[in-house]
Amino acid sequence: MARRRRVASVRPDQSFKGRQFTAEVILWAVRWYLMFPISYRDLELMLADRGVDVAHTTLFRWTQTYAPEIEKRIRPHLRPSNGSWRVDETYVRVKGRWMYLYCAVDSRSQTIDFLLSAKRDAEAAKRFFRKALGQPHTVNPRTITVDKNPAYPCAVEQMKEGGELWRFSRLRQVKFLNNIVEQDHRRVKRLARPGLGFGGFHTARRTLAGYEVMAMIRKGQVREIGGRDMRAQAAFVAKLFQIAP
Known part of the structure; x- marks a missing residue:
């Protein structure tokens, strides 16, 4: 009797497990902070204007967690x-x-x-x-x-x-x-x-990694993604975390 082949299943990305907000909201906030000259308090107000109530300290933690993760995942696609x-x-x-x-x-x-x-x-x-x-x-x-x-x-x-x-x-x-x-x-x-x-060396290193990687995207360094195509860029970052845009 022939053995049944096991179908490999793709494990869902666990990067956002336990977060109060959805992955889409988190990635949107992190991307905008790293692309534009705004403070965490400014971003807090921007999100509140869109019905998302999140503290600026939480935005800081998101950036510290996901900026270096985006940088790591984007490298093979440059x-x-x-x-x-x-x-x-x-x-x-x-x-x-x-x-x-x-x-x-x-x-x-x-x-x-x-x-x-x-x-x-x-x-x-x-x-x-x-x-x-x-x-x-x-x-x-x-x-x-x-x-x-x-x-x-x-x-x-x-x-x-x-x-x-x-x-x-x-x-x-x-x-x-x-x-x-x-x-x-x-x-x-x-x-x-x-x-x-x-506020510290490691804080600076993680944030600067986010600044630089978003600059790479906007320079058009990612294969098949235009430097001015914001929707394609957002979809690409979401895809890095196995999130449907």
Whole structure:
């Protein structure tokens, strides 16, 4: 007697189990907070205007939980970046102290990766390069354009010697070529301004991951999703969590 084949069943996503509000409401709120320069209290009023009574502290917890989850789930769906990297870092205030947000884009302004660091030195630069090289949509860079920060040549040389970076990668220290990555820095500062800084390193890291991943979507980096098609973007994020739009 032939054995019956077992039909594999898809387990429902448990990310929203136990939440008072529906997944659709939560994802809507998180997406809007990460896309537009508004505070949690502003978002609380916007939701109340639509009949959803939720405290700004709850909105904060949603963002801390789901922003990094969206970032993790979206990575495999990104279009490949090219080998012309533009790398720069900017200051971010975290609990009254200045931290450093490393960011890299390619020559088409597509985001390669980002990293929040407490220090701005060769070790931080190497951590950032390793993180960027480990992403599924990136390639070993042909050129790396940076500013005059002396940490970059040291980091690149050490990574080449260790075989972590292509030995023919060319480092260019030309500040004006990094204008496109500085545009990303201005966007992050505009989004963070209503919140008046971050209360802690991990809070900042999770929120910044959300800012960056929503920017990737709006830049059109997700395959088959237009950068200005808000409905398609919302449906795509819902699909990441196995939610019917």
